[in-house]
Amino acid sequence: MSGQLKNDRLIRALRRQDVDCTPVWIMRQAGRYLPEYRATRERAGDFLTLCQTPELACEVTLQPLERFDLDAAILFSDILTIPDAMGLGLTLHEGEGPRFARPVRSVTEVAALGVPDPERDLGYVMDAIRLIRHELAGRVPLIGFSGSPWTLATYMVEGQGSRDFARIKSMLYNEPSAVRQLLRVLSESVSIYLTAQAQAGAQALMIFDTWGGVLGHAEYRHFSLDPMEQIVEYLRSDPVASQLPLIVFTKGGGQWLARIAAIGCDALGCDWTTSLREARRQVQDQVALQGNLDPAILYASPERIRSGVADVLEDFGPGPGHIFNLGHGVTPGVDPDHVKVLVDAVHEFSRTKR
Amino acid sequence: MSGQLKNDRLIRALRRQDVDCTPVWIMRQAGRYLPEYRATRERAGDFLTLCQTPELACEVTLQPLERFDLDAAILFSDILTIPDAMGLGLTLHEGEGPRFARPVRSVTEVAALGVPDPERDLGYVMDAIRLIRHELAGRVPLIGFSGSPWTLATYMVEGQGSRDFARIKSMLYNEPSAVRQLLRVLSESVSIYLTAQAQAGAQALMIFDTWGGVLGHAEYRHFSLDPMEQIVEYLRSDPVASQLPLIVFTKGGGQWLARIAAIGCDALGCDWTTSLREARRQVQDQVALQGNLDPAILYASPERIRSGVADVLEDFGPGPGHIFNLGHGVTPGVDPDHVKVLVDAVHEFSRTKR
Numbered sequence: 001m002s003g004q005l006k007n008d009r010l011i012r013a014l015r016r017q018d019v020d021c022t023p024v025w026i027m028r029q030a031g032r033y034l035p036e037y038r039a040t041r042e043r044a045g046d047f048l049t050l051c052q053t054p055e056l057a058c059e060v061t062l063q064p065l066e067r068f069d070l071d072a073a074i075l076f077s078d079i080l081t082i083p084d085a086m087g088l089g090l091t092l093h094e095g096e097g098p099r100f101a102r103p104v105r106s107v108t109e110v111a112a113l114g115v116p117d118p119e120r121d122l123g124y125v126m127d128a129i130r131l132i133r134h135e136l137a138g139r140v141p142l143i144g145f146s147g148s149p150w151t152l153a154t155y156m157v158e159g160q161g162s163r164d165f166a167r168i169k170s171m172l173y174n175e176p177s178a179v180r181q182l183l184r185v186l187s188e189s190v191s192i193y194l195t196a197q198a199q200a201g202a203q204a205l206m207i208f209d210t211w212g213g214v215l216g217h218a219e220y221r222h223f224s225l226d227p228m229e230q231i232v233e234y235l236r237s238d239p240v241a242s243q244l245p246l247i248v249f250t251k252g253g254g255q256w257l258a259r260i261a262a263i264g265c266d267a268l269g270c271d272w273t274t275s276l277r278e279a280r281r282q283v284q285d286q287v288a289l290q291g292n293l294d295p296a297i298l299y300a301s302p303e304r305i306r307s308g309v310a311d312v313l314e315d316f317g318p319g320p321g322h323i324f325n326l327g328h329g330v331t332p333g334v335d336p337d338h339v340k341v342l343v344d345a346v347h348e349f350s351r352t353k354r
Numbered sequence: 355m356s357g358q359l360k361n362d363r364l365i366r367a368l369r370r371q372d373v374d375c376t377p378v379w380i381m382r383q384a385g386r387y388l389p390e391y392r393a394t395r396e397r398a399g400d401f402l403t404l405c406q407t408p409e410l411a412c413e414v415t416l417q418p419l420e421r422f423d424l425d426a427a428i429l430f431s432d433i434l435t436i437p438d439a440m441g442l443g444l445t446l447h448e449g450e451g452p453r454f455a456r457p458v459r460s461v462t463e464v465a466a467l468g469v470p471d472p473e474r475d476l477g478y479v480m481d482a483i484r485l486i487r488h489e490l491a492g493r494v495p496l497i498g499f500s501g502s503p504w505t506l507a508t509y510m511v512e513g514q515g516s517r518d519f520a521r522i523k524s525m526l527y528n529e530p531s532a533v534r535q536l537l538r539v540l541s542e543s544v545s546i547y548l549t550a551q552a553q554a555g556a557q558a559l560m561i562f563d564t565w566g567g568v569l570g571h572a573e574y575r576h577f578s579l580d581p582m583e584q585i586v587e588y589l590r591s592d593p594v595a596s597q598l599p600l601i602v603f604t605k606g607g608g609q610w611l612a613r614i615a616a617i618g619c620d621a622l623g624c625d626w627t628t629s630l631r632e633a634r635r636q637v638q639d640q641v642a643l644q645g646n647l648d649p650a651i652l653y654a655s656p657e658r659i660r661s662g663v664a665d666v667l668e669d670f671g672p673g674p675g676h677i678f679n680l681g682h683g684v685t686p687g688v689d690p691d692h693v694k695v696l697v698d699a700v701h702e703f704s705r706t707k708r
């Protein structure tokens with residue numbers, strides 16, 4: 001698939017092949033900081049309608065590519081589409097985060113969960129991917145994604161975002177078999193979902209393990225990493241999905257990079273607490289690294305943003321296998337012109353370096 | 355001072371000396387999960403009055419020692435006493451976290467800050483320490499503490515708790531010299547404050563760097579660790595404070611333990627994302643380690659709590675230099691009987707191990 005691409009820097013870097021300059025994309029690059037996004041969002045009425053209407057999802061996916069010289073598009077969607085398709089009743093209201101009308105709190109409720117069929121239950125995602133691929137016309141690759149099983153489980157059990165994750169952790173410590181069963185259903189669902197995204201046209205895949213970092217070091221292995229490893233195995237056995245590079249990003253997982261690399265993914269996301277130099281040493285350059293500028297630097301001056309970009313490139317050092325990104329999503333209050341400064345600086349500085 | 359102690363396990367373990375069993379205390383051991391605390395808190399009227407009335411602060415400090423076989427008392431106080439003494443107008447309302455009426459947002463406001471005099475401006479803390487020492491009568495050592503300069507700075511600039519720390523990070527990236535100036539005043543204030551606590555009778559000291567973990571790896575060095583190193587140097591030069599073991603705890607700082615150990619403290623706090631075995635390897639047993647059970651395990655059954663305790667002791671392994679604790683404060687919803695299970699299990703299992 002990447003053969004048809006006019007710009008295949010992302011795919012090459014994910015495979016640790018040489019590139020003319022470091023590819024860059026930005027988590028939540030299609031988002032509230034863009035006035036054109038806010039306009040489409042307003043037209044959609046609410047966030048879920050925006051996600052579930054392929055034409056609108058396509059429109060906002062492409063918006064940042066019109067402004068910035070980005071090396072990838074990422075499907076505009078929500079990480080909670082799977083639990084929504086499972087019937088938990090997702091609502092997303094600006095400012096208060098996601099909520100489920102029917103959270104999952106008992107063994108019985110876990111046992112009642114079914115694996116969504118991607119084309120039947122999440123057809124809007126597959127349609128959006130096909131439409132975006134058509135509209136992109138090979139300009140840059142399209143990244144498909146899913147939340148990790150553990151991350152989906154936290155929202156499904158808590159019913160909403162959480163500070164201390166008391167409910168799911170109580171369940172984890174008191175009824176580990178119920179949590180394991182929930183994670184099994186989710187691993188299977190995410191595996192099938194990502195495979196369907198690959199078949200619909202996604203050219204790289206990413207698993208967002210947003211909440212893996214709240215687990216103890218031993219629990220992380222059992223309740224977040226093992227389920228992700230099962231997904232990797234599933235994807236590797238699919239003729240289409242196995243051709244796509246896979247990025248795994250555990251926010252707050254900087255202490256566990258060697259363990260994450262060992263599950264067989266192609267690249268690791270790193271947040272800004274991790275030195276990329278140190279990360280390379282830990283993973284012995286067996287995987288590519290994606291990241292990792294502090295998103296808050298986008299509140300600073302263009303000069304400061306440029307020096308921040310230079311620092312990250314310098315920290316990664318020479319050699320292939322770096323995909324530039326923030327260490328987390330771009331925040332709503334950021335000036336879009338600052339994002340342009342960042343993107344251009346990545347290309348400018350990394351081209352000079354070579 | 356530790357010579358007068360009937361139970362000096364904490365002091366010995368902090369110095370990496372042999373102990374008959376692993377000492378244990380719990381962050382926020384005097385707190386809302388205890389009905390007797392809630393009763394005193396109600397009598398006080400509000401949280402700040404509770405902190406600022408030595409008799410009441412003494413009362414709640416001692417409460418958990420009546421229930422549990424703890425090896426240390428920790429001064430009941432708030433980490434934001436210093437900025438309050440600087441005149442920022444602290445209010446603490448249950449459920450919504452701390453707020454400052456007059457946050458610090460400009461170079462001029464930073465320049466106007468003075469270093470509080472501990473006996474004059476924070477006399478209630480010193481009085482509480484003297485009273486607690488008298489009441490303890492050598493039963494266990496008393497830990498004094500302060501927030502780290504960076505942690506105090508985040509609250510002072512944000513004006514309250516924060517999710518993304520946009521204000522202080524904007525300041526950090528745009529006006530680093532203003533933040534450095536703020537941190538200088540805070541380093542000096544914390545140094546003098548902790549020294550005064552030592553002189554008033556604290557027998558060990560701890561710096562809570564609650565928000566160091568939100569910084570980038572390079573910024574952590576400059577904006578959190580360097581100011582703490584200045585405090586260590588100050589304390590080491592004081593004839594009284596230099597006799598006290600010092601614990602430094604950066605929550606989320608598991609990737610930086612070797613760097614933290616190098617500033618010259620005696621012990622590092624570890625949160626539950628860090629393996630103590632791995633931490634010992636990183637710091638090459640040059641410092642003691644404190645931690646690190648996930649506080650959420652206290653929602654589990656007594657059996658599960660006991661196996662969690664066994665896992666942490668096993669993870670640390672043989673040899674001196676372990677102080678058992680949670681990886682963060684005990685949460686309000688916890689059953690006090692579960693805390694007893696934890697404390698007793700630490701002593702029971704670690705005694706057998708020896």
